[in-house]
Amino acid sequence: MAKVTIDGIEIEVPDGTTILNAARMIGGKVVPPAMCYYSKLKKTGGYCRTCLVKVAQGSAKDPRPMPKLVVSCSTAVQDGMVVQNITSPEVLEARRGVVEFLLINHPLDCPICDQAGECKLQDLGYEHGLEKTRYEFSRRKFQMIDIGGKIKLHMTRCILCYRCVRVAEQLTDKRVHGVMNRGDVAEISTYINNIIENDFSGNVIDVCPVGALTDKTFRFKSRVWFAKPMDAHRDCKRCSCKAVLWMKGDDVLRVSARKDKNEEIEEFICNECRFEKKKKEDWVIEKPTHISRQSVISQNHYEVSKPLKLGTGSQPPKPLLNTE
Ligand code: SF4
Ligand code: FES
Numbered sequence: 001m002a003k004v005t006i007d008g009i010e011i012e013v014p015d016g017t018t019i020l021n022a023a024r025m026i027g028g029k030v031v032p033p034a035m036c037y038y039s040k041l042k043k044t045g046g047y048c049r050t051c052l053v054k055v056a057q058g059s060a061k062d063p064r065p066m067p068k069l070v071v072s073c074s075t076a077v078q079d080g081m082v083v084q085n086i087t088s089p090e091v092l093e094a095r096r097g098v099v100e101f102l103l104i105n106h107p108l109d110c111p112i113c114d115q116a117g118e119c120k121l122q123d124l125g126y127e128h129g130l131e132k133t134r135y136e137f138s139r140r141k142f143q144m145i146d147i148g149g150k151i152k153l154h155m156t157r158c159i160l161c162y163r164c165v166r167v168a169e170q171l172t173d174k175r176v177h178g179v180m181n182r183g184d185v186a187e188i189s190t191y192i193n194n195i196i197e198n199d200f201s202g203n204v205i206d207v208c209p210v211g212a213l214t215d216k217t218f219r220f221k222s223r224v225w226f227a228k229p230m231d232a233h234r235d236c237k238r239c240s241c242k243a244v245l246w247m248k249g250d251d252v253l254r255v256s257a258r259k260d261k262n263e264e265i266e267e268f269i270c271n272e273c274r275f276e277k278k279k280k281e282d283w284v285i286e287k288p289t290h291i292s293r294q295s296v297i298s299q300n301h302y303e304v305s306k307p308l309k310l311g312t313g314s315q316p317p318k319p320l321l322n323t324e
Contacts, residue, residue, distance in 0.1 A: 002079040019072035036161035037073035045073035057082035115211030158212035164204035172198040218254040229289035238270035
């Protein structure tokens, strides 16, 4: 075990744990943002640099600070390490720079993007972004393409985090897409506009941190914060089918996988559950999905964490929160 202190909070973690995962064990504001690392997939991290932190003390044995900021998603903790995330002005300055770079080519089309409200770059831009761009050159542009009947690729929005490539590599047996070319012409592509067709390809939509890969069956149907997310499951032979139904009245607008507290998929779901089962009767609805209070999606969705107790007076108390 190794003792590590992150932003003044000490925690003991198993040897080999990365700084990011140690911070996730503490939770809250000390967790660095991660746009490319995905704990449910192998070989992720190291691309986006949003998770940079300062190591103010390398270890108990060698207390010298690390000379440069390090990527927390791929740096393992050492016993006695002292890490600074939001307490370091240097880290915040570097993160501002990373966000500025990520936004150089990313279109600011949030008002029409289906990912708005769930977009990690939107959150990052809000917290660390500049009010205006300093970039004067023409931006990278790509044509939108359909990769298969159900997935739309809007490459102009892509930040090349490689998460979708890892999904294709690790979840599907017939991988047909990846990153082509290099530098600012690098793009996610299927090579000669092939289509992605396998049972788990839809998970690329959920892992994409921005609106580059979107669900064609949901595009432009609703803003996510107008839909009501409900945890549901069904009897499926391919996957655990633990899903979230995004509902408007009795209509199922979208089906997505459930996400954990780090906004990562809990269990990958198959395409049949995601794209074909769009009727309420196809599912057993469990309960309203827990959405963080900080998320714009939680607007108008109230949950009651504890059952309300009836009062002892003649009139039962009125619930302040409407759970319907
Ligand atoms: S399409 Fe999305 S998931 Fe794939 S590399 Fe681009 S940003 Fe990442
Ligand atoms: S999350 Fe660490 S480099 Fe992207």
